[in-house]
Amino acid sequence: MARLIGGLATSHIPAIGGAIAKGLQSDPYWKPFFDGFPPIHDWLARVKPDVLVVFYNDHGLNFFLDKMPTFAVGAAAEYANADEGWGIPTSPPVAGCPDLSWHIIRHLMAQEFDIVTCQEMLVDHACTLPLKLFWPNDAVAPVQIVPIDINTVQFPLPTAKRVYKLGKTVGAAIQSWRSEQRVAVLASGGLSHQLEGERAGFINKAFDQQFMESMVSNPEWATQFSDTELVDRAGTQGVELLMWLAMRAALTTAGAGVRKVHSHYHIPISNTATGVLALEVLA
Numbered sequence: 001m002a003r004l005i006g007g008l009a010t011s012h013i014p015a016i017g018g019a020i021a022k023g024l025q026s027d028p029y030w031k032p033f034f035d036g037f038p039p040i041h042d043w044l045a046r047v048k049p050d051v052l053v054v055f056y057n058d059h060g061l062n063f064f065l066d067k068m069p070t071f072a073v074g075a076a077a078e079y080a081n082a083d084e085g086w087g088i089p090t091s092p093p094v095a096g097c098p099d100l101s102w103h104i105i106r107h108l109m110a111q112e113f114d115i116v117t118c119q120e121m122l123v124d125h126a127c128t129l130p131l132k133l134f135w136p137n138d139a140v141a142p143v144q145i146v147p148i149d150i151n152t153v154q155f156p157l158p159t160a161k162r163v164y165k166l167g168k169t170v171g172a173a174i175q176s177w178r179s180e181q182r183v184a185v186l187a188s189g190g191l192s193h194q195l196e197g198e199r200a201g202f203i204n205k206a207f208d209q210q211f212m213e214s215m216v217s218n219p220e221w222a223t224q225f226s227d228t229e230l231v232d233r234a235g236t237q238g239v240e241l242l243m244w245l246a247m248r249a250a251l252t253t254a255g256a257g258v259r260k261v262h263s264h265y266h267i268p269i270s271n272t273a274t275g276v277l278a279l280e281v282l283a
């Protein structure tokens, strides 16, 4: 069976793509953010995942407000990026892993998750930027991906409890996949941020730090909050932290717990509190 080896999480902000394109990683504004990654690069070079299941939220590139699935699983051989209007360069297509996609889809359906399946799916900055951040020296990250989109854009959102269950079910699916591949799970989004309205620029450091700590020692902690409570604490776009919850829930199904490889928190980049995390599943 496949091995679930660990989890990654990072914030995604289009301006990061601009900084990478301009080579600004050592610039005083950007250095404290990019400094969060080298220990995770070392870990990835050692553990070498083959396939990455990516929990992310599409921001209008593939799904718009007229048709908004709550959960959508990619089942394509390849995922293309396209211009989202942020002024960042588009990325080359990323290889998919249809065999694992369909295995996860069948498993989710059998467990009563009525998901949307996508045999074509454009992936936006939330899917492409983490690949650039975690594999900065590769034109295309040396992994196949299974993108899983979770709606955090249009209300009503799935509850944190439901997202946690989704993550657990995806974790069980990965481990029942007949394959010798090494699989990691990635979460893209958060932490606290709000891009519009009276609270634009809102950041909640105390909440973010408690949330990041819960990712290591108390994975169900955030399932106590409703969608509006999460907006209150983390901001309208801070609800993207649901991706972290799905990733962490997947890891609860594997091994004998997790070890924190590295974490990093820096505020702000653009309007967002940035968090980075890597967790290794203990054998």
Ligand code: DHB
Pocket (backbone or CB within 6 Å): 012, 013, 014, 015, 059, 190, 193, 195, 237, 240, 269, 270, 271, 272
């Ligand atoms: C920003 C943050 C996001 O999560 C996003 O998707 C787009 C922009 C920002 O802080 O600029």
Ligand code: FE
Pocket (backbone or CB within 6 Å): 012, 059, 126, 189, 190, 237, 240
């Ligand atoms: Fe976002």
